[in-house]
Amino acid sequence: MLTVRRAQRRFGRRVIFTDLDLDVAAGARVFLGGSNGSGKTTLLRCLSGTLALSTGQATVGGHPVGSLPARRLTGVCLAPEQGLYEKLSARENVALVARLRLPRRAVAPAVAGLEEELDLTGYATVPVERCSAGMRARVSIARALVGGPALLLLDEPSRSLDDPSRLLLWQALDRRPELTCVIASHHADDRRRCQSALTLAAAA
Amino acid sequence: MTPTAATATRAAGRREGGAGRRGGANAVGMVLALVRRDLGDPRQFRLPLLLDVAFGVVNLVVFLFISRVLTPATGTDLTRSPSYFDFVAVGITFLLVLQAASTQLTGRVIREQRSGTLELLAAQPVPVSALAIGTAGYPFLFVLLRSGVYLTILATVLGLRTEHADWWGVTVVLVAGSAAMMGVGIGLAAFTIAVGHGDGAARLVVVGLSFVSGTYFPVSELPGPLPELTAVLPSRIALDGLRAALTGGHWAWSAGALLAATALLLPVASWAFGRALRIAARRGTLKRD
Numbered sequence: 001m002l003t004v005r006r007a008q009r010r011f012g013r014r015v016i017f018t019d020l021d022l023d024v025a026a027g028a029r030v031f032l033g034g035s036n037g038s039g040k041t042t043l044l045r046c047l048s049g050t051l052a053l054s055t056g057q058a059t060v061g062g063h064p065v066g067s068l069p070a071r072r073l074t075g076v077c078l079a080p081e082q083g084l085y086e087k088l089s090a091r092e093n094v095a096l097v098a099r100l101r102l103p104r105r106a107v108a109p110a111v112a113g114l115e116e117e118l119d120l121t122g123y124a125t126v127p128v129e130r131c132s133a134g135m136r137a138r139v140s141i142a143r144a145l146v147g148g149p150a151l152l153l154l155d156e157p158s159r160s161l162d163d164p165s166r167l168l169l170w171q172a173l174d175r176r177p178e179l180t181c182v183i184a185s186h187h188a189d190d191r192r193r194c195q196s197a198l199t200l201a202a203a204a
Numbered sequence: 205m206t207p208t209a210a211t212a213t214r215a216a217g218r219r220e221g222g223a224g225r226r227g228g229a230n231a232v233g234m235v236l237a238l239v240r241r242d243l244g245d246p247r248q249f250r251l252p253l254l255l256d257v258a259f260g261v262v263n264l265v266v267f268l269f270i271s272r273v274l275t276p277a278t279g280t281d282l283t284r285s286p287s288y289f290d291f292v293a294v295g296i297t298f299l300l301v302l303q304a305a306s307t308q309l310t311g312r313v314i315r316e317q318r319s320g321t322l323e324l325l326a327a328q329p330v331p332v333s334a335l336a337i338g339t340a341g342y343p344f345l346f347v348l349l350r351s352g353v354y355l356t357i358l359a360t361v362l363g364l365r366t367e368h369a370d371w372w373g374v375t376v377v378l379v380a381g382s383a384a385m386m387g388v389g390i391g392l393a394a395f396t397i398a399v400g401h402g403d404g405a406a407r408l409v410v411v412g413l414s415f416v417s418g419t420y421f422p423v424s425e426l427p428g429p430l431p432e433l434t435a436v437l438p439s440r441i442a443l444d445g446l447r448a449a450l451t452g453g454h455w456a457w458s459a460g461a462l463l464a465a466t467a468l469l470l471p472v473a474s475w476a477f478g479r480a481l482r483i484a485a486r487r488g489t490l491k492r493d
Contacts, residue, residue, distance in 0.1 A: 099237030
């Protein structure tokens with residue numbers, strides 16, 4: 001599902017990661033670990049196509065990351081408490097991505113299903129700017145799951161979540177055994193729920 | 205930096221998730237979704253419209269008094285306008301379109317870069333042209349509404365002469381002019397994404413285009429070859445067409461030229477927008493702090 005070959009990303013002279021190879025089979029969950037500043041978010045951005053690799057290549061389902069088919073296959077949750085339209089409600093934020101990914105008739109059922117699954121219903125119509133960090137994180141996760149992506153990239157999804165919310169997240173992932181996940185996290189419990197791990201070393 | 209490699213193994217051959225196979229949204233639906241995103245926030249709409257109308261009326265009244273005190277020199281070509289106020293009122297109305305194309309659109313892109321929503325949109329399966337037009341769609345729909353309000357106030361309260369106006373022509377030229385300027389706006393948005401400093405560039409474009417397009421004074425007063433050279437600018441064509449439509453003149457040529465300019469500018473600007481996104485992805489500036 002996800003293949004990375006000899007990937008390197010640097011900013012100026014600062015190398016974030018280099019010579020990175022990764023093969024993730026469909027349905028596998030990869031835990032992405034490493035200390036603060038080790039490049040976990042940078043790698044996820046590269047896999048989502050919003051940041052280009054300096055060298056090397058990465059593909060999703062055989063398509064180069066960043067291409068339209070690869071973006072169609074990929075759900076992204078980077079910086080889960082950010083990247084939301086603050087004035088829009090949780091429902092409208094999820095619905096926007098649904099309208100960009102799904103046929104019109106499929107939008108409302110998809111949004112309603114995710115609201116229920118991640119327990120957004122209590123604040124679905126509240127502007128996101130009035131939501132707590134944990135509520136916002138759940139909105140971001142719901143948004144990343146819209147349209148049934150084949151690959152899900154999650155950047156520390158549980159850092160703002162309480163225990164019941166983290167359980168909701170993992171239940172949502174368990175309901176999708178075909179979903180391939182790359183999950184950046186510092187939680188040991190998250191590590192335990194993944195089949196394999198990739199640990200990035202901090203840049204020198 | 206440490207070379208790191210890992211292989212996640214699980215039985216291959218599982219079916220891929222639905223998104224890759226299922227029919228998705230079409231490009232028109234995506235553009236409408238992006239416009240609807242902005243309409244979903246009434247605070248972007250109600251108060252700005254009221255404030256803008258108040259500002260616009262005061263601005264127009266200032267020029268009404270200026271036109272009573274200062275008289276253009278004999279022989280000045282006011283492009284069919286019966287008075288200087290009639291001339292400048294049309295200029296100020298179209299200035300709204302110039303501002304939507306420049307400062308408003310670049311401001312929006314800057315906000316989206318800072319909030320991370322541009323990065324979110326860039327990660328979605330949205331064709332570049334749909335993303336570009338969808339991003340510009342709301343400011344231009346809003347500016348058409350504002351222009352309509354301005355023209356109504358001008359005609360009913362401030363004495364704009366409209367007895368010979370062809371309102372169908374006014375509408376067509378205004379819409380075609382806005383569409384052509386959308387191309388300019390998307391080009392500026394691309395500059396903002398790729399280079400930054402879009403706010404400064406936008407202000408320069410507003411001042412420059414309003415100076416050479418006949419917003420405040422006839423282009424015939426420009427020095428040297430400028431009156432002839434500026435004839436190709438969509439902003440000038442739109443202003444000439446609007447003044448013609450409001451005074452019973454021929455506006456069809458202007459409308460045709462603006463549609464041709466739109467057909468040229470929008471694809472070029474969308475291409476530039478796509479290039480800008482790729483440059484930003486390379487530099488890591490799709491999200492700016």
